[in-house]
Amino acid sequence: MTEKKNVRMLVFLLILTVFLSGCKEQEREEAPKEFVTCIHDGSLEKVSYRIKAKAADAQVKELITALKKDPKEEAASSIFPEKAEIESWKLEKGRLVVSFGKEYANISPQEEVLFRAGFVETMTQLSSVEKVLFLVGEEPLKDREQREVGEMDREDFLENTGLLLQTYQSASLKLYYANKKGDRLEEEQRLVRYSSSSSIEKVILEQLLKREEGDPILPENTKVLGVSVRNQVCYVNLDEEFLKNTYAVDPKITIYGIVNSVIENGKVDRVQISVNGDTNIQYLEKVDLSKPLKADWKLLEKEEE
Structure with missing residues (x-):
């Protein structure tokens, strides 16, 4: 009887040791790193x-x-x-x-x-x-x-x-979408409320994915993989859905809808667009994305006099 108790005690101590070792290991893994x-x-x-x-x-x-x-x-x-x-x-x-x-x-x-x-x-x-x-x-x-x-x-x-910092602020954005013919850019003013932890450039890209009336400038299934700013250049990384644009829009209008919107509202003077990190792309075989692009205001639809 005593021998069985000793065996049970040994098993218990072994289990306890493994459990405590696991807890210590978990503590080490969860400890904040430098x-x-x-x-x-x-x-x-x-x-x-x-x-x-x-x-x-x-x-x-x-x-x-x-x-x-x-x-x-x-x-x-x-x-x-x-x-x-x-x-x-x-x-x-x-x-x-x-x-x-x-x-x-x-x-x-x-x-x-x-x-x-x-x-x-x-x-x-x-x-x-x-x-x-x-x-x-x-x-x-x-x-x-x-x-x-x-x-x-x-x-x-x-x-x-x-x-993320859970504080919010509002901004009035001047965004550029394709007109009905898809051959010029038209301006749309939009008031947005967003987390102050998000860069304004990221907010702009999110807004370009939606539009209350008419088609957005980006295909609706496009995912924004990353937005960052360095040396006055905004780097926009999109997934491959961006290349499947089914809207009846001139490819140049799609690209400069992004570029003009970001430069108009952000803190940059050029925009580099990539797809899955790749910039060696001719967008729909018409627009070279290999280098950062400046805004093209000549593409704006002229107001009727």
Whole structure:
């Protein structure tokens, strides 16, 4: 009887050991890794990054440098807007104070919120950084209502799938669709409400996929695989459904409906369109997509006098 009890106890201890080992392994897998944030498909995303520096100041400097670089991933870009120039920074007693040039005030609201969230999220992973304070020149950063933003930590930003920030704003977009004949572009004004975590360029592409009256500029089954901005160029990556355009529209009108809409409302002067990451394409054998395209305003339908 005692021998059976000992066997049962041994089996129980073995099962318990395996269970606890599994829990520890799961904890190791779920433990947050070192990272930097980037913008991918219009939202914030963490990218694994190994911090090499040991000293606190050196770690901050290293992460700022890493955040400024574009990731290797397709359709991913640095969180740094062009006008976010850091003039100086100081780390003292868990408080990181970052001073930007006055041009920071001219960053679009959606870019600024994304950048701020990504910067704070990245920096506060360091044990030496508890709070982050942004200055513009020598003055504390203010929001659109001219209220001081103040010190920030990771709790100030809601973390969700893809690190989406659940705040919303409205924008009036001037979009370009094909006219009834499909040979010219016609303007359509649209008021949209969207998450401030999405880039305006991504919102534009989403709007081009739908239209209340008439055909949209993109085939309805087209999927937007990625939208990113680098050096004044918007990179739009679509899936193969884009090549199956069945609408009676001149191919040039389809392409420049995208290009003109993005340039009209976004912060870019050229648009590079790719299909599944490939730019070596002659769209419907008529439009060369191998290089970024500038807007063509001559394609707009002229108003009747």
